Amino acid sequence: MTRTLAELKSKANYLNVAFGAKSWLLTKDHKRIAILYLISVTTFFLVGGIFAGVIRLELMTPAGDLVQPDVYNRMFTMHGIIMIFFFLIPAIPAVLGNFILPLMLGAKDLAFPRINLASWYVYMAGGILGVYSLIQGGVDTGWTFYVPFSTTYSNTGVTLVAIAAFIVGFSSIMTALNFIVTTHRMRAPGLTWFRLPLMVWALYATSVIIMLATPVLAITLVMLALERSLHIGIFDPALGGDPVLFQHLFWFYSHPAVYIMILPAMGVISELIAAFARKRIFGYSFVAFSSMAIAVLGFLVWGHHMFVSGQSIYAGTVFSILTMLVAIPSAVKVFNWTATLYQGAVSYQTPMLYALGFIGLFTIGGLTGIFLGTMGLDTHVHDTYFVVAHFHYVMVGGTIMGYLGGLHYWWPKISGRLYPEFWAKLSALLVFVGFNLTFFPQFIVGYLGMPRRYHAYPPEFQVLNVLSTAGATILGVGYLLPVIYLVWSMRYGRKAPANPWGAVGLEWETGSPPPQYNFHETPVVDHEAYDYHHEAEKPKVA
Amino acid sequence: MSATGETTALQHHFDSMEQQRDTSTLGMWTFVAQEVMFFGGLFTAYLVYRVLHPKAFEIGSAHLDIWLGGINTAVLIASSFTMAMAVWAAQTGRRKQIGHFLVATLILGSVFLGIKAYEYNHKWHEHLVPGSHFALDSPYEDNVELFFCLYFAMTGMHALHMVIGVGLLLWFIVKAYKGRFTPEYSHPVEIFGLYWHFVDIVWIFLFPLLYLLGRH
Amino acid sequence: MSEHIVTPKTYLIILACLVILTVTTVAAAFQDFGDLNNLIAVGIAVTKAALVVLFFMHGKWGSRMVKLAIFGAGLWLVFLLMITWFDYWSRGWMDGAMPF
Numbered sequence: 116m117t118r119t120l121a122e123l124k125s126k127a128n129y130l131n132v133a134f135g136a137k138s139w140l141l142t143k144d145h146k147r148i149a150i151l152y153l154i155s156v157t158t159f160f161l162v163g164g165i166f167a168g169v170i171r172l173e174l175m176t177p178a179g180d181l182v183q184p185d186v187y188n189r190m191f192t193m194h195g196i197i198m199i200f201f202f203l204i205p206a207i208p209a210v211l212g213n214f215i216l217p218l219m220l221g222a223k224d225l226a227f228p229r230i231n232l233a234s235w236y237v238y239m240a241g242g243i244l245g246v247y248s249l250i251q252g253g254v255d256t257g258w259t260f261y262v263p264f265s266t267t268y269s270n271t272g273v274t275l276v277a278i279a280a281f282i283v284g285f286s287s288i289m290t291a292l293n294f295i296v297t298t299h300r301m302r303a304p305g306l307t308w309f310r311l312p313l314m315v316w317a318l319y320a321t322s323v324i325i326m327l328a329t330p331v332l333a334i335t336l337v338m339l340a341l342e343r344s345l346h347i348g349i350f351d352p353a354l355g356g357d358p359v360l361f362q363h364l365f366w367f368y369s370h371p372a373v374y375i376m377i378l379p380a381m382g383v384i385s386e387l388i389a390a391f392a393r394k395r396i397f398g399y400s401f402v403a404f405s406s407m408a409i410a411v412l413g414f415l416v417w418g419h420h421m422f423v424s425g426q427s428i429y430a431g432t433v434f435s436i437l438t439m440l441v442a443i444p445s446a447v448k449v450f451n452w453t454a455t456l457y458q459g460a461v462s463y464q465t466p467m468l469y470a471l472g473f474i475g476l477f478t479i480g481g482l483t484g485i486f487l488g489t490m491g492l493d494t495h496v497h498d499t500y501f502v503v504a505h506f507h508y509v510m511v512g513g514t515i516m517g518y519l520g521g522l523h524y525w526w527p528k529i530s531g532r533l534y535p536e537f538w539a540k541l542s543a544l545l546v547f548v549g550f551n552l553t554f555f556p557q558f559i560v561g562y563l564g565m566p567r568r569y570h571a572y573p574p575e576f577q578v579l580n581v582l583s584t585a586g587a588t589i590l591g592v593g594y595l596l597p598v599i600y601l602v603w604s605m606r607y608g609r610k611a612p613a614n615p616w617g618a619v620g621l622e623w624e625t626g627s628p629p630p631q632y633n634f635h636e637t638p639v640v641d642h643e644a645y646d647y648h649h650e651a652e653k654p655k656v657a
Numbered sequence: 658m659s660a661t662g663e664t665t666a667l668q669h670h671f672d673s674m675e676q677q678r679d680t681s682t683l684g685m686w687t688f689v690a691q692e693v694m695f696f697g698g699l700f701t702a703y704l705v706y707r708v709l710h711p712k713a714f715e716i717g718s719a720h721l722d723i724w725l726g727g728i729n730t731a732v733l734i735a736s737s738f739t740m741a742m743a744v745w746a747a748q749t750g751r752r753k754q755i756g757h758f759l760v761a762t763l764i765l766g767s768v769f770l771g772i773k774a775y776e777y778n779h780k781w782h783e784h785l786v787p788g789s790h791f792a793l794d795s796p797y798e799d800n801v802e803l804f805f806c807l808y809f810a811m812t813g814m815h816a817l818h819m820v821i822g823v824g825l826l827l828w829f830i831v832k833a834y835k836g837r838f839t840p841e842y843s844h845p846v847e848i849f850g851l852y853w854h855f856v857d858i859v860w861i862f863l864f865p866l867l868y869l870l871g872r873h
Numbered sequence: 874m875s876e877h878i879v880t881p882k883t884y885l886i887i888l889a890c891l892v893i894l895t896v897t898t899v900a901a902a903f904q905d906f907g908d909l910n911n912l913i914a915v916g917i918a919v920t921k922a923a924l925v926v927l928f929f930m931h932g933k934w935g936s937r938m939v940k941l942a943i944f945g946a947g948l949w950l951v952f953l954l955m956i957t958w959f960d961y962w963s964r965g966w967m968d969g970a971m972p973f
Contacts, residue, residue, distance in 0.1 A: 223670035226680045292687050300680040327949045330695035347787040347806045354803040363957045429963035686939050690946035697950045738888040741929045748878045854930045858922045865914040869902035
């Protein structure tokens, strides 16, 4: 049987162009690297989830009966470190962004494919070191590594974990460098800045933050490791050093890191809302600029983590006021997404369920952030479960909802298969219900005064903690389901057409899965993003 | 960094050499911006501790050799000049001279590192290296030790960047004498030059901050 | 753009300027200008850095993006330095040491 060249061309895609471990491990294709990242971050997510499970189990009862206090300290520390550095920060940029950014730009690849591959190896090197230190006994400082506990008093492997976080930081710097340069130099003809999908704006803003914030964490961790291992004390109070300086440098990175986690999710949500409301995003340029505004303002508010640290109250006041400013661009986004839904042809497929969940949960997370940014209230609820609930609403309710929504939305493009809609809707529902049941009680218990990072608590808090643990169980099922049915769909799912959602965007104009170099011909763009109105007027082709 | 290891040929994902060149230049500048923030953390620590302990920083400064520091500044500035000349030679197709200028840069870079090593050694003998070995007869002994913590962290991180630069230079020199760099393919030399000049700029700030302030 | 060719003559002039500024800053370090000491040293260093960025690194002829990267890096460094410094500077104000 002979096939024509055109037929062969239409069958070839990035998945079947080559086989074998070598073709994956040495690939320079951004799509394959995205898959490598997908597997790695999912693994770390599951590991981090196990730690969360142990924490919730321990907190079922007021007494510390499941694990020893020092084991509990390691559990919440490793949960934080793995979830933040190894999952939340790389999740959307390195998996979805890596896959979708060149497709959205109409480019053949990212600007530096080798650096892209190197970033995955650097990530894995950091990850393996992290896992190794885990086996060596983990670390008990909390993910914040505050000195002087981390430099002087902790008996755990702080140096190793700090080096692991340092290494992983460079992997995200490499990805960010690639995204910035690619967005500037690799756009298809006619694809001007204001024709870009909002996902690209969000990834660009995220990359700017990564480039300017991560190196500060890197050098801070180097100073920490030097102080711990060589006993040259840069933050050592005995020499006149100041532990609060460590907090300044740490939060200069780690506050913007919150935006590194949430901004890409906001980009995903913009894509989902437009696609499933069949409308151009209301106030496109406001949403685009709000991403950039968050990127800039996010750097000026780090001191709101330090209201009770001994920081000057005048600095605290300034930080508190600036924190209110960040709320504005965030609120602009939520308002514009809601306005987009108005009179839209809304359909409730799985990605849209996640998007709607995101809007609600992020709004709660964001508004409680304003409570915490107010110096007076923060002094009251600082280091309580109120704070824990707040940032889980932003990071889990925001980032992970966005990540899962995006993963479902682009899954047909990534795998060439459709996922089972019933199971996907069920899991979206379980995630939403489980999430709220887990974390809403924590707002209450925190406001009542239960401090974070303790393995035992007064008995009157037990009911709320049991509710939280029950919710975590449902949430766990909700997260495991997609792992199962997405893997299942790769073999048994129905074959996906090029554009299963009838969405607008360059990524939907190429095959599912895309060919090796994304497009057989470089696309030319002559319309704005989310051009659904224009699309509806086009004659339907059978 | 960036596209230094790429082949002369146009890579598959670019449309033109011009695009490829622009892309790698922008990539290197973005990397340099990242480096600014990397050293920025150290400069912040310096600023804060200088404000907190002005007297100790004056004493610490006085223990550094202003002449060695000054000579090293001149050496590094000269190496930046030869690096710039290597870029010029690459852009104008003077193939032999690219190698010569790079060798000159390498020698100057090594002289800098040699003088730095001598200074470090000297500090060790003067018991000015932080740690249990540190000893200074002064009421500000502890705070001066903090100054030297910063001195070694800042100059050490700078020296590490110099060592990486010297390593890369060796590779560039081999390629240059093989005639790999042409006016059409000069951008690897250019973007390496950006890195070298950046490391020079860091020293331009380190010299007055560590050696000069509070001297008079 | 990045292809701009700068002549050796320009490079030599810049080299001379850098050497002169280095000598100046060392000489100035031995004089006491009071409060101006730090300002002079840092000012000369900024001037030298600017010469290297503009001429040796071809920043003067760089694309708009390159200029934005330079400006952005400088601005963010100022954010980090100044906001952190503001905390330490304002710590004594509670005790009546407010400078205004």
